Amino acid sequence: MASSSNCRDCSPWPSRPRQPAGKGPGADGPFPQFANRFTIARGQHLYHQGDPVSGGFSTAGGMVALERVDENGVLVILKILQPGAFFPCSNLLGDVPHETSARALTDVSGSFVPIGRLTAALREDPSVGMTLLRLSSAEIRENEETIFRLYSSDLPDRVLAALMTLADETGDKDANGDVTLTLPISWRDMAAMVGTGPEVISRLLRRLANAGRLSFHGRRVTLHHATANTPLSS
Numbered sequence: 001m002a003s004s005s006n007c008r009d010c011s012p013w014p015s016r017p018r019q020p021a022g023k024g025p026g027a028d029g030p031f032p033q034f035a036n037r038f039t040i041a042r043g044q045h046l047y048h049q050g051d052p053v054s055g056g057f058s059t060a061g062g063m064v065a066l067e068r069v070d071e072n073g074v075l076v077i078l079k080i081l082q083p084g085a086f087f088p089c090s091n092l093l094g095d096v097p098h099e100t101s102a103r104a105l106t107d108v109s110g111s112f113v114p115i116g117r118l119t120a121a122l123r124e125d126p127s128v129g130m131t132l133l134r135l136s137s138a139e140i141r142e143n144e145e146t147i148f149r150l151y152s153s154d155l156p157d158r159v160l161a162a163l164m165t166l167a168d169e170t171g172d173k174d175a176n177g178d179v180t181l182t183l184p185i186s187w188r189d190m191a192a193m194v195g196t197g198p199e200v201i202s203r204l205l206r207r208l209a210n211a212g213r214l215s216f217h218g219r220r221v222t223l224h225h226a227t228a229n230t231p232l233s234s
Contacts, residue, residue, distance in 0.1 A: 029058025029086055030131050034121060035111035042184070046102040053098055055114040058086045062108030063169050063184070066100045079146055080105065082169055089136040092118065105184045106170065150195055156204060158194040160213065163223060177225030186219070 029035060035058070040046060046057055049068055057064075059081060066078040066087070078100060081087060091098055092115070121128040149158065164179070171181035183190065191201035208214050215222045 029060075029111045029113070030135060031056070031058075031113045031118065031121070031128065032111065034113045034117040036114070037109070038112045039107070039109045040104045042104050042106050042108075044104050046104070046108075047098050049098055049101045051098045053088070053091045053096075053115055055112055056086060056088070056092050056118065057102070057110060057112055059083050059108055059110040061110070063105040063166075064108055065103045065105050067103060068100045079142075080165060082165070086135050087139070089132065089139045092132065093136060155194065155196060155200070156208060156213075159190070159201070159204060159208070160223070162190065162194055163214070163221060167221075167223060171223075178222050179225070180220070180222045183219040183221060 038057075046064065047054070061083055064081040064085070064087075066081060068078060081102075087102070088098065088100065118128070118132075122132070149161070153161070163181070163183075166183065166185075167179045167181045170184065171179040173179045185193070187201055187205070188198045191198050194201075196204075205214075205216060209216065212224055214224060
């Protein structure tokens with residue numbers, strides 16, 4: 001994973017939107033009969049690393065960052081959860097505290113299943129356990145795919161993929177297919193997200209801009225559809 005030692009406002013590596021248990025964004029998640037609705041403002045935390053697990057979250061709108069601090073105090077950037085995510089599955093199945101922090105990158109809405117209700121349902125209804133196992137399996141596959149992307153993709157592709165993931169939730173597409181967004185993170189944090197440093201990301205952005213792949217001013221970015229396959233100059 002990528003990391004940053006100065007990351008008060010950073011975001012994690014992206015993951016594609018999920019639809020747990022056949023539910024889509026805007027639904028009540030995989031366990032609607034046990035859930036309470038919630039909303040949280042951008043920048044606030046759903047939970048912190050080390051907190052006791054109080055239940056599971058299913059997002060209907062907005063993006064959530066999963067982050068983790070190592071023993072040296074370095075914040076490790078994991079991924080972005082988009083609408084449709086149910087988390088943290090592994091912590092719900094194990095008697096351990098939260099291993100990550102969950103921070104709202106945007107205003108977030110969704111449903112919350114208290115751990116007591118879920119534990120009781122697991123004892124009484126085998127289908128609840130099977131649903132949670134399927135969600136945990138999806139979470140494991142997604143984590144493996146994240147690792148694979150980090151080690152198999154070229155840096156420009158990782159940057160463009162990360163930007164496109166953010167644009168899927170917060171961007172606006174015009175008639176030409178170009179997508180414009182305002183980053184909810186800093187470029188330093190974007191560098192940490194894709195596994196490089198601020199100087200490298202600065203040079204790469206200029207290369208991407210010169211190739212017509214994107215344009216940017218501050219944190220306002222436009223991804224250009226017509227030049228999506230334009231090769232970068234060496």
